[in-house]
Amino acid sequence: MTPPPALTIDSATRHYAGTRAPAVDGVSITVEAGEFLALLGPSGCGKSTLLRMIAGFERLDSGRVAVGGRPMSGPGLHVPPEERRIGLVFQSYALWPHMTVAGNVAYPLETAGVAKPERAERVAAALATVGLDGFDTRRPAELSGGQRQRVALARCLVMRPELVLLDEPLANLDVHLRASMEEEFASFHARTGATMVYVTHDQAEAMALATRIAVLDQGRLAQLAAPRDLYREPATPMVAGFVGQGALVPATVTGPATHGRAPVRLLGVDAVLRVRPGEEPGEALVCLRPEDLEPAPDGPLEVRIARAAYKGGFVLVEAVPAGGGPRLVLRLPGHTHPVAGESLRLAIRDGWVVPEADALNPARG
Ligand SMILES: Nc1ncnc2c1ncn2[C@@H]1O[C@H](COP(=O)(O)OP(=O)(O)OP(=O)(O)O)[C@@H](O)[C@H]1O
Ligand SMILES: [Mg+2]
Structure with a gap:
């Protein structure tokens, strides 16, 4: 027993x-x-x-x-x-x-x-x-x-x-x-x-x-x-915003989910991101954590640095997408000296499609 x-x-x-x-x-x-x-x-x-x-x-x-x-x-x-x-x-x-x-x-x-x-x-x-x-x-x-x-x-x-x-x-x-x-x-x-x-x-x-x-x-x-x-895998936008650093970005799931991932278009970029099983194509919100964003010289996403704070070992950077969108958070190596106003190119390596709030609680509508 x-x-x-x-x-x-x-x-x-x-x-x-x-x-x-x-x-x-x-x-x-x-x-x-x-x-x-x-x-x-x-x-x-x-x-x-x-x-x-x-x-x-x-x-x-x-x-x-x-x-x-x-x-x-x-x-x-x-x-x-x-x-x-x-x-x-x-x-x-x-x-x-x-x-x-x-x-x-x-x-x-x-x-x-x-x-x-x-x-x-x-x-x-x-x-x-x-x-x-x-x-x-x-x-x-x-x-x-x-x-x-x-x-x-x-x-x-x-x-x-x-x-x-x-x-x-x-x-x-x-x-x-x-x-x-x-x-x-x-x-x-x-x-x-x-x-x-x-x-x-x-x-x-x-x-x-x-x-x-x-x-x-x-x-x-x-x-x-x-x-x-x-x-x-935050279950709601509230949890995504409350737990850990990151950004919530409006996005479109453009195709069906397979093996926990689906094609997603966000900030003018096509990426393949993590989704819960059965996620349907359509409008969505994506949670991007700092480690999901990687500086890459030929990265598809151009951002402008809004704020950079040295944290010992790394620099915490807040950046605004050049094409508009919410403020993103990423980390750059501690030996770099990013400055507000500078442009940067990023690759979106990962991300999580946050489930719809009402999809979670259908009874509550
Ligand atoms: N004795 C009470 N009478 C009426 N309302 C109350 C009473 N105690 C708490 N509340 C209300 O109930 C809600 C929840 O309060 P609670 O103290 O459980 O929150 P909490 O999550 O512990 O907040 P905090 O982090 O500030 O301690 C709040 O809106 C609060 O104003
Ligand atoms: Mg309390």
């Missing part, structure tokens, strides 16, 4: 009173045990609401939530948060300032009535897991932001939750700390095998950490896929 999924969200909807549209609208996601799922999307798309629905802080208007196969929310059912065995880490980590690090981590165990010797053992283990052994007697004020965040993580882990929910846990930290905490989360996940649902509006963070990413767009699930698939 296969174990039940760590988390099942089935058509979950939450419409706050007095608002025009649901904050979370018919979202269905199944998370397998040990997965690291990122919930990604712009501000206000419903990430925190969905997380609070999973945790039990928010009731569902319709739909169901189950954790480890056990129903938690559904028609006539609402298991309170403290009975869900879910660990929570929020952006504002709310440690008790008057308690030591060990005291903070021990607190939920005390509340749960765990005996003192076991408490001490579990606190020590949790602090070791987040790399804070030896910090037991410090107070939160004597810690860096990242260390405080790790205390919050230890406090969550000490309860041995089956499922850990994190809402923008790195949002308050500076760039360097974010990078090192990102590593901490990744190695923590690898070590413990805990199932994690991680809310972020930072697509790079989601890409770096997640086994799969759920992109929310105005309360709806726009796509649920592994980072590579999300980047290579």
